[in-house]
Each structure stands twice: as structure tokens, then as C-alpha cells.
Amino acid sequence: MEHKTIAYRIVLAQLGMALVAAAACWGLWGASTGTAVLAGGMIGVLTNLYVAARVFGRGAVRPAPQVLRRFFAAEAVKLALTVGLFAITIGVLKLSVPPLLGGYGLTLVVYWLALLPARPRLELN
Numbered sequence: 001m002e003h004k005t006i007a008y009r010i011v012l013a014q015l016g017m018a019l020v021a022a023a024a025c026w027g028l029w030g031a032s033t034g035t036a037v038l039a040g041g042m043i044g045v046l047t048n049l050y051v052a053a054r055v056f057g058r059g060a061v062r063p064a065p066q067v068l069r070r071f072f073a074a075e076a077v078k079l080a081l082t083v084g085l086f087a088i089t090i091g092v093l094k095l096s097v098p099p100l101l102g103g104y105g106l107t108l109v110v111y112w113l114a115l116l117p118a119r120p121r122l123e124l125n
Helices: 002-029 031-056 064-092 097-118
Strands: none
Touching: 002 031, 002 097, 031 064, 031 097, 064 097
16 A cells, blocks of 8 residues: 555655746746646656556555556556657647656656665665
8 A cells, every 4th residue: 555655646746846847937938838847747747647546546456467567558558648648749739849858857857756765775884
């Protein structure tokens, strides 16, 4: 159950980062930049939310091989969703690419920072 909580907290932190960054960019560089940053951040948030829901959904304890299969399948769909959402935001909505990628990148930074406490610790005796 703890892993499920961590996954959803990471997604919530990513959402917070996306909203703060978009608001800052909106204030500094205008609506088009703020919108692009928000869209990029939301791509990261929505795709990671999908993975969390797919892997940890329904709360049942599953055998490790089944969890691994679900994880890889969810990551494959996440990749397709990410590509599709970028295609829509760039091709259809015509949002600026650098702030769009910046907003998406911020969600990755949140994910990496959230994983820092879980890194192996080297003990020197």
C-alpha cells in the first residue's frame, strides 16, 4: 500500500510543480508561454497518473511477475500517450516547443527528486 501512496504523491507533486511553473511563466513571459508550460507539465502528470492507476489500481496484491507485466504494459501505453499528446499540442494547438518541453521536463525532475531518498546508501566503515 505504501508504494501506491508514494506513486500518487509523486503525481500530486508533479501537478503542483506544473501549476507553479506555468503561473510563473505566465507572469514573466505571457499567456502563450504559460499555457505551453502548463500543457507540457500536464502531459507528464496525466501519463504518470495513468501508470500509477494501471499498476497500483484496484489495490489487490499480485504476484511479482504479474506486477512486472502490468508495469511494462503501462509504460508502453504511457510512451504512446506521451507521443500522441505532444503531437496534438505541437501540431494541432501550435504551442511553442521549448516551454512545452520545459514543462514536461519539470515533471521528470520532480520524479527524480522523489526517488532520491530511495537510492542505495554507501556505508563506509
